[in-house]
Amino acid sequence: MKSRVIKWIDQRFPFSSFVKHDLTEYPTPRNLSYWWNFGFLAGFVLVLQVATGIFLAMHYKADVTLSFDSIQHIMRDVNFGWLLRYMHSTGASAFFLVIYIHMARTLYYGSYRAPRELMWWTGQGLLLLLMATAFMGYLLPWGQMSFWGATVITNLFRATPFFGDQVVVWLRGDFGVGDATLTRFFALHYLLPFLIIGGVLVHLVALHTVKSSNPSGIDLAAKDNIPFHPYFTIKDFYGLGIFLIVYCIFVFFLPNSLMEPANNIPANPMQTPTHIVPEWYFLPFYAILRSVPNLVGGVVAMGLSVMVFSFMPYLDRSRIPGGAHYRPWYRVMFYLFVVDMLVLGYVGYIPPTDQSIMIGKIATIFYFAQFVLLPFISRKEEQWLIRCGLPPEVETLIASEAKEKNKLPHQRRIGDIK
Amino acid sequence: MKKLIFILVLCCSSFHAGAAESKLEQIQLETDLPAVERGADALMNACHTCHSLKYITYRDLVKFGMDKKKVSDWRGDQPLDTALTSQLSDETAIQSYGIVPPDLSLIAKAREGGPSYVYSYLIGYYITPEGMTGNHVFPETRMPDMMGMSGATDPVQRAELQAKARDIVSFLAWAADPHEEERHKLGYYVIGYLLVLTAMLFVVKNQIWSRLK
Missing domain, CATH: 1.10.760.10 (Cytochrome c-like domain)
Incomplete structure (x- = not known):
């Protein structure tokens, strides 16, 4: 019976071949570490955010006089409304955490290099969409920080040449952030996740064309690739269990630790909070914005600080496989970059003082200096590594994989062919 | 490296200044x-x-x-x-x-x-x-x-x-x-369930991966 149904479907839709190509026979490097779990986790959080968000939208009211009250209605009166909302608010932080780790893994192992540039760029587009979605969603509770955060960020578009002021009004739908802004942010906050889903599909199609990278950085021979299902489905589910434990600790025991206290005060356009801070995931970029004294310069620096990752496939001139794993100089740069991000995040969080502004400026210069110097450092590092000889394990790995490939040319993966 | 230590020291000092104010x-x-x-x-x-x-x-x-x-x-x-x-x-x-x-x-x-x-x-x-x-x-x-x-x-x-x-x-x-107590109570069950589930997934994962030579 089952086979007959599947046969019927297969004549009309490539169901079996899809399962075969993308799951049961999809070749995945067996040496993937747990850092490769985060792509799946990002997909999971996306589904979680869409699911909780749709139910929240059933009870939320996008109207400046009602939105704050409707959130309290969700938190107090709706059955398990508090759970939906805390899952959604914690989910936003979880999404960024997972994505940042996913990006850090790509940077560490050099997974952005050929032939995976399109994966990196679609990922970059997804990051921008995610940031836009999170930013617009943060206005919806209509608390003090929602209002002033949206005011500060939309105001940045004043930096647009020639018609900056008009652009700000066009974005807000009014001269100040108000009802028109709230309703359009709600509409877009509902729309963008579906664009993200579309982008994820493109990201996955690209992935299944070039296949996963792996810690060695070398295209593995057929014998070292194993089917995605069941090996990586179960590994992803185990990783999901760990993720959910951490996530649920925050949802059930620390949900307010991720929220600004000032956002429990209804938005008041007449009263500016003493200290406006964005959510933690925007802090490093916010620190870069504040480190440049001039508005246009700050906005350009902030935009560039996010977009500069796109240039990585060209900035990294080294052909040594395995990313930071086999490249000591690049590894040092990677860790310094992570530390620099944390410093910037801290600078963005505290109220600006002379001292913190100075640290912010140093950290900003350091941030961009790393990208500017990378082409030279990576080229020099490659020459140095070739002169001193690659680590013996890389040499043996390259030799054995090459032998394997010569022996079994008919088992090559598409991505292997040079 | 010196720069890094310098930044860390600065961060720590400003952190203490903040703590003293409250x-x-x-x-x-x-x-x-x-x-x-x-x-x-x-x-x-x-x-x-x-x-x-x-x-x-x-x-x-x-x-x-x-x-x-x-x-x-x-x-x-x-x-x-x-x-x-x-x-x-x-x-x-x-x-x-x-x-x-x-x-x-x-x-x-x-x-x-x-x-x-x-x-x-x-x-x-x-x-x-x-x-x-x-x-x-x-x-x-x-x-x-x-x-x-x-x-x-x-x-x-x-x-x-x-x-x-x-x-x-x-x-x-x-x-x-007002739902804090209910939230904590439910939280213990959820996390307890997840611990058991994750432990079981770990066992199954090892079992499946042991098929590989």
Whole structure:
């Protein structure tokens, strides 16, 4: 019976071949570490955010006089409304955490290099969409920080040449952030996740064309690739269990630790909070914005600080496989970059003082200096590594994989062919 | 590397500067029914004349398990589903104090420091050398010292007032997050379930991966 149904479907839709190509026979490097779990986790959080968000939208009211009250209605009166909302608010932080780790893994192992540039760029587009979605969603509770955060960020578009002021009004739908802004942010906050889903599909199609990278950085021979299902489905589910434990600790025991206290005060356009801070995931970029004294310069620096990752496939001139794993100089740069991000995040969080502004400026210069110097450092590092000889394990790995490939040319993966 | 150490040292030093500024008295919050009920009692007498709790209804108080007779004394002839609005109109409030007293439903979540802030604020009243009432935590406050903290010099009386403030904070913390207890209870089950599930997934994962040579 089952086979007959599947046969019927297969004549009309490539169901079996899809399962075969993308799951049961999809070749995945067996040496993937747990850092490769985060792509799946990002997909999971996306589904979680869409699911909780749709139910929240059933009870939320996008109207400046009602939105704050409707959130309290969700938190107090709706059955398990508090759970939906805390899952959604914690989910936003979880999404960024997972994505940042996913990006850090790509940077560490050099997974952005050929032939995976399109994966990196679609990922970059997804990051921008995610940031836009999170930013617009943060206005919806209509608390003090929602209002002033949206005011500060939309105001940045004043930096647009020639018609900056008009652009700000066009974005807000009014001269100040108000009802028109709230309703359009709600509409877009509902729309963008579906664009993200579309982008994820493109990201996955690209992935299944070039296949996963792996810690060695070398295209593995057929014998070292194993089917995605069941090996990586179960590994992803185990990783999901760990993720959910951490996530649920925050949802059930620390949900307010991720929220600004000032956002429990209804938005008041007449009263500016003493200290406006964005959510933690925007802090490093916010620190870069504040480190440049001039508005246009700050906005350009902030935009560039996010977009500069796109240039990585060209900035990294080294052909040594395995990313930071086999490249000591690049590894040092990677860790310094992570530390620099944390410093910037801290600078963005505290109220600006002379001292913190100075640290912010140093950290900003350091941030961009790393990208500017990378082409030279990576080229020099490659020459140095070739002169001193690659680590013996890389040499043996390259030799054995090459032998394997010569022996079994008919088992090559598409991505292997040079 | 030197730059890095320099930055770290700077960060640490500025962090300490921030910590020294806060003078909040940290409290261990009591969340049991008697404490919350005592707090509600104190609040209805001292605060409710001017402050509203618009997201809390009398029915919420009864549902939480407070004494029905007490609740009906508080609400008088208003229906059970009435919110705890204040008796002070906005106009009178502005005339007497210059501002509308803030709604207290979320106050325990709306300040940096949460319940500890509210407690420290309530007990933070003192008499300035000029003979005026001041507040250590919120010097610009327009609220008079309703509990009489600034005038209390006797340690026993002070301790009594502090206990009262603690009860009020217990009530306000409940009002700000009425599902907290339910959330924690459910949380233990969920995390317990996830621990078992994850342990089982780990075993299955190892079992499946052991098929590989």
